[in-house]
Amino acid sequence: MNKCLIVGRPNVGKTAFLLSFSRYLGLKDIEIKVRTSDGSIHSRKRRLEDAYSELVQSSPHTTQELQSVVLKLPVGKGYRVFELVDSAGLIDGVHANPVIRAAIAQTIEAIAAASVVAHMFDAALLGSAGYSEGIGQVDRDLFEYAKLQADYFILANKMDLSGAERGLELIRSTFHQVPVFPVSAKTMEGFKEVKRHVSRLV
């Protein structure tokens, strides 16, 4: 089964996107397969609402393993099945917590195995007035590496928030010749385009 891996910094909304996209494709209950960095696998079945409150939090590094759902996309007269994989947030340097470090290593390793990589940004944060750091080094390196490994595209998330348009512009002017999709995991804005794009790739 083809894997579409969502990567990005902590708190850009990777898990929220996974859940929202599953809902957008019509799921009410989801089965999340969790693969921890020490190699064990288990699966959890949840109602979507419960999964939101359990998995999506405003603090960074909530996700510390690969969690994936199997999704069906209508293609032609049939369906194409693929695995959408959510991963641990990436930071520039070395994290002090070994658990998070292992999760980051697992995420980087997963890039080589994915057929599609969706690189996610928090467009609202990038565009907010008080934020001066711009696009960080890890995102630039991720872009350079991931586009060699897989079909690569960018998700500019949190488009429902103010300032996100500016962030989107910054992303588009930094990364050339790759598709950039403005989306909101909250309002499902832009999901139609992502769905169409992903069904072509997986």
Place this chain on the structure above:
Amino acid sequence: MRPAYTNSRQIYQELAKGNLGTVEALHALRLLQANGSVSTLPASAGDPTGKPNNALEELNKLIGLEAVKKLVEEIQAFVQIRRYRQEYGLKAEPLVLHMIFKGNPGTGKTTVARILGALFKELGVLSKGHLIEVERADLVGEYIGHTAQRTREQVKKALGGILFIDEAYSLARGGEKDFGKEAIDTLVKAMEDHKDELILILAGYRREMEKFVQSNPGLSSRFPIILEFPDYNLTELMEIAKLMVKEREYRLSEAAEKCLYNLLKNQVDNYDENRGNARLVRNLVERSIRRQAVRLTRAGQFDRNSLTVLTEADILAAAEGAE
């Protein structure tokens, strides 16, 4: 100076240990890739761009079939030497490689035919080396003239490869007026017309094949290679099962192995019509793997070990489902 990494596994480990930051790790990975070094994908992942599989090696991996292996080696040597003789301007025997395979179902006839296709491609005898498997129903038509047309269609599909006719004697089944005769005639003509781009293999039960060849005197001279596929014995069947299990990254528990042995022994001892049939062993193994999956899903709990072990219960459940 940062150490140079020779594979990506090292980089992942250093990243997890905290000796590398994410940015540095991504740099190192890109560098590694730019230098074109080996990927860390397991070999089993299969590399379609890699060097061609050695067909002979694949054949030698098969359990048993010693006579077949020996004959194939002879054919390979003959083909090679014939080419060198041609280069030196010596007389070269015409290369007639049509064959007759005799043996019970599940004794490896189709598998060997497929490997031969690949081997002849490697040797440059066949351009494609693919296998087209047909039986009477694919060749024989419904009205006069239809059979020749259908047979020619199959021959056309097989050009550059091997046309494998299973239960070939069924073509001679219906007597003089049967359309099967027409199929045979068309095949014989195709063998002449396309002698450099087609290999024909007739396969089926030993006794029936022998009768078939005897009753069609033109055939034996056109099929100079005759391979006999004996039934597998108990030891070989067990080896086959273990190899299949291992190739799929499973293993048999001790009790499961004993249980499988008894099941197979029972078949062999009772002259079951399926004794010595490797296909049934494969089906049994594959069904056990599915039973294991059901068992694990029901238990809802598993680790690396339990994911690989096939237990006695899996084997028994699989055997029960087979009857």
